[in-house]
Amino acid sequence: MTTTVERPALSADYDVLIVGAGFAGMYQLYRLRNLGVRTAVIEAGSDVGGTWYWNRYPGARCDVASLEYSYSWSKDVQNDWVWSELMASQPEIERYLQYVVDRFDLRRDVLFNTRVKSAHYDETAKGWTLTTDRGDTLRAPFTIMATGCLSAPMLPNIPGIDSFQGTSVQTSLWPKEGVELTGKRVGIIGTGSSAVQAIPEIAKVAGSLTVFQRTPTYTWPANNRPLTDEDQRKVRETYDQLRETERNSLAGIALGLGGALYAAPTTKIMDLSEEERRAALDQHGFAVTRMFADVPTNMEANSVARELYGEMVRRVVKDPETAASLMPTEHPIGCKRAVIDTNYFGTFNQPHVSLVDLRKDPIAEITPGGIRTASREHDLDVIIYATGFDAMTGALNRIDIRGRGGERLIEKWADGPRNYLGLMVEGFPNLFTITGPGSPSVLSNMMVSIEQHVDWITDCLEHLRSHGIETMEPELEAEDRWVDHVNNVASGTMYVAPSCHSWYLGENVPGKVRQFMPYIGGVGRYRQKCDEIAANGYSGFVLGKAALAAV
Ligand code: NA7
16 A cells, blocks of 8 residues: 655754665664654655665566565564565565555655755754755754665766657666556666566567667576465564574575575585586576585686586577677676576577677667667667666765765765765764665665664664763774775675676776775674674764864
């Protein structure tokens, strides 16, 4: 159920402002309301959902099992909500959040259809002033950015992009009313996760589908399926234990319901003979390239896995030229975020689906009638841009955020994001970032990381209140140490291999400095560090008036 809400009247007395009404913003609101903290949430969309509000393209689906990609903080919700599939689709996830929000009456504190334009720290008032595109000015001592990691959509800079006379649409800004694709000549630019999910679904209805691919993608079968009563019963019996395992795990995932995709490998591909590798390929298909411990760490093992992957692509895709184009050759397995799919490669066997390999035949321009590549014009009715996001920092940098002395966050982060624990930035007191760069965030089950951050921030705010502390920000040294630590744990992994270019490294955004942004140390280890720091009286942070005056 989606309830239309009146815009709540603004107050002059907020304690905390939250930006974003996705899963993070809604749980944060719930926690703060229970503490009696006066809170408003500002949200650009017309309803809750965040990522799951904006990304409603055909085939949009979560890649973590629904029984795990769900709130753990309400036993009632956990017991009452029944997921229909192993991995939930966007409509189901959106319905779930709406159900939670209705159940706890959370909408009444949200200003929908309102985008935050600026957030400035006022040193005299010791608080934040936010302005919006609706002309609002809101003030509060604390601001929490729940703005998401993949929420600043990117449009490519292609000549003629505005000249197209047909329908142009971005997967990340898919209209609620849908897009008419039936029988149409559809072109899609991009082959990242969004496109890989959308392509098989669009092919079911489009008259023709042309995929414009710059970089081929490693993708693994999702093996999605309806959840059985037995699945549900098993998980419900041990839910508490399961959630605890998630919290102390590497990626916030405990069940491994996705099969080999989520199992922690122990054996090494380099220990297998050629015959054994082939046998494994015959038995497990694409999954074989995710089943060995040395593939993510050893380039030779990675090359072996890539050969097997190529063999699988050739087995599925009938046209040899298309198969060759679909096989990633330039980057190792494990460099980019793992994509999962349902019949992605098989879709290219359909006669009305074609692939344009932009490495051989680059886009020259968008024309009124379609897309012109170096070799020819492709006439289209619809162009879909599945061209990604300015990840992790984009949503923050698109707001004019200024801290002490008017310092701009975008300038502080000109050489890459710097913060402490991914939670707070030196020079920007009383500003929290949920799942910010430098935290496990996109390398984990987001729900686990969101809950951990919200709980930590809420405990922190309680601590500040009960100790009469007005301001909090990281020490510069603590921030520097954390940034070094984040970089050190990533070094030596495929994520930062010289041949790897990914949105984790910010390399999809022109001018963005190459820096591995998420924390790869694991959610369990990270939680432990955050808890230790809190238990030590928030070591590494400067607390209170007197200390700040000396900064
Ligand atoms: P991604 O994974 O960043 O994919 C974007 C795709 O768009 C990728 O294939 C890009 O190719 C392509 N792209 C971007 N600009 C262009 C231009 N100018 N020409 C051609 N192709 C272009 O974004 P997604 O939305 O698919 O997925 C993001 C995350 O969301 C995903 O990892 C999940 O966590 C959920 P490139 O690789 O840059 O050559």
